Amino acid sequence: MIGGEFDLSIGSLIGLSSMSVTLLTVEAGISMPLSALITLILILSIGYLNGITVVKSGLPSFIITLGSLFIVRGITIAVSKIITGRTQIGGIKSSNGYQSMSSVFSNHLTIAGTDFPISIFWWMLFGVLGYFLLKHTQLGNWIFATGASQESAKLMGIPIQKVKISLFMLTAFCSWFIAITQVTTFGGADVLRGEQKEFVAIIAVVIGGTLLTGGYGSIIGAMIGALIFGIVKQGIIFAGVDADWFQVFMGVMLVSAVLVNGAFRKKYAQG
Amino acid sequence: MLRDSNQIVLKNIYKNFGNVKALKNVSMTTDSGKINCILGDNGAGKSTLVNIISGVFPADKGEYRINNKTVEFLNPHEAISAGISTVYQSLAIIPIMNIYRNFFLGNEPLNNEYFKIIDKGFAIETTIKELKKFDINIEDPKRLAGTLSGGERQLLAIARALYFGAKILILDEPTSALGVKESNKVVEQIFLLKEQNINVILVSHNIDQAFILGDKFFIIKNGEMVGHFDKLETSAKSLRTILEK
Numbered sequence: 001m002i003g004g005e006f007d008l009s010i011g012s013l014i015g016l017s018s019m020s021v022t023l024l025t026v027e028a029g030i031s032m033p034l035s036a037l038i039t040l041i042l043i044l045s046i047g048y049l050n051g052i053t054v055v056k057s058g059l060p061s062f063i064i065t066l067g068s069l070f071i072v073r074g075i076t077i078a079v080s081k082i083i084t085g086r087t088q089i090g091g092i093k094s095s096n097g098y099q100s101m102s103s104v105f106s107n108h109l110t111i112a113g114t115d116f117p118i119s120i121f122w123w124m125l126f127g128v129l130g131y132f133l134l135k136h137t138q139l140g141n142w143i144f145a146t147g148a149s150q151e152s153a154k155l156m157g158i159p160i161q162k163v164k165i166s167l168f169m170l171t172a173f174c175s176w177f178i179a180i181t182q183v184t185t186f187g188g189a190d191v192l193r194g195e196q197k198e199f200v201a202i203i204a205v206v207i208g209g210t211l212l213t214g215g216y217g218s219i220i221g222a223m224i225g226a227l228i229f230g231i232v233k234q235g236i237i238f239a240g241v242d243a244d245w246f247q248v249f250m251g252v253m254l255v256s257a258v259l260v261n262g263a264f265r266k267k268y269a270q271g
Numbered sequence: 272m273l274r275d276s277n278q279i280v281l282k283n284i285y286k287n288f289g290n291v292k293a294l295k296n297v298s299m300t301t302d303s304g305k306i307n308c309i310l311g312d313n314g315a316g317k318s319t320l321v322n323i324i325s326g327v328f329p330a331d332k333g334e335y336r337i338n339n340k341t342v343e344f345l346n347p348h349e350a351i352s353a354g355i356s357t358v359y360q361s362l363a364i365i366p367i368m369n370i371y372r373n374f375f376l377g378n379e380p381l382n383n384e385y386f387k388i389i390d391k392g393f394a395i396e397t398t399i400k401e402l403k404k405f406d407i408n409i410e411d412p413k414r415l416a417g418t419l420s421g422g423e424r425q426l427l428a429i430a431r432a433l434y435f436g437a438k439i440l441i442l443d444e445p446t447s448a449l450g451v452k453e454s455n456k457v458v459e460q461i462f463l464l465k466e467q468n469i470n471v472i473l474v475s476h477n478i479d480q481a482f483i484l485g486d487k488f489f490i491i492k493n494g495e496m497v498g499h500f501d502k503l504e505t506s507a508k509s510l511r512t513i514l515e516k
Contacts, residue, residue, distance in 0.1 A: 138379045138387040144368055145376055152363040156377030157348060216367045268366050268417030 004147035004214030005061035007171040012072035014194025017179030022189035032097035047172025051165030077191045090188030106184040130219040148215025207257045276303040284333035293319040303470040308481040311491035325357040326350030356437035362428045366417030371398040373416045401430045422453030439470040482507035
């Protein structure tokens, strides 16, 4: 979103990844690490297709990736039904290579007597990597510039098409990663995995201060946004409030955040 | 810093867009250490001429020489490599990005080639130093460029072009969006570019201001060069008479 584009297909890519890994492992008998790798290649190609369609057509990524959301989700459901007749598949825990995959993606670490899922550390690692990429590298600078003003970025010789395509591939990669942690945690796949995750991602990022118009935002902000989302979701039950109010609260947060971000942009965009 | 001399010669340039004859038989010569003004109304062909010089598109017919060598630029990058920089009205400055990142936009200095890590210390220091040359004192280049005044932004774009090796500098209506005070600040600095032996090509429709600044004047009307003068041969009044005739 800092690069000026949306990727609404991430939720459906999570579903496809989890299904693909599980089908390849359980039905085709390929070892799990290998099927994860094959799936990664498939997912990255879809990310590439998203990117190239957006940059070549010049149409809003919102619409293009909304289309791929439905295409990918539809294919996932249809193919799973054709092959297995079901939309949920389990049994991956007894498969070849599951142990090594699960130790990387869904292990638990015990620190000071408390059990932490390893995904928390992955989350932090990706946070740090993302922060470093955006704030300290040339590519990071190009991402900000592309999102803020394509024309200016182009005039200064930045390859905006390459930047955008690689970002779509990066979001696709992240979907794959989430899917792998889910498959190893739950020991199976569901075609509906990742449903509405695209909205969660946008909410977290916007609450974290990223402009909808692109060009401004931070990873730390998005991480805080995600934390707020998670804490409220869990906390609202402990606080004794009916969980139905969660959606209302998130909606209000989202709109307030957009208003504040918009005011900021207005102040500086014109000088 | 004194830069080497560069002469641009355009001879009998023609350019059509479909049926529209944007430029007809245009010739001009500009030299280093001079401010060469291209004057004309909106739609007269100034932008077409600038775009040919800066490599956005080639002429249909005619000759384009730099230092007596015929050149043919396929894109603006080739022109920039040849030392021709253009500061467009849009400036290519991003308001919601900080000042030093704007200064090095697309040309980030790296302290690690492999991971492409930006050398921030160098970038910040250089930005402060280069802007000081234009009488802009920025204590904190981490401020957003949107906090700069219009004139300062214009000078930031000029300073950037010079830092990256511009010897021929095209300024497209540099003061049209500015108030009087800001405009004077910019004009003063453009005048000083002559001391660095820059070949300045100033595109303007503000005749009074161009006359104060300029050494040479080229007047374009309906795609034709209707006159070119040295400063001593003419006056703001006679330039206006030709332009408005």
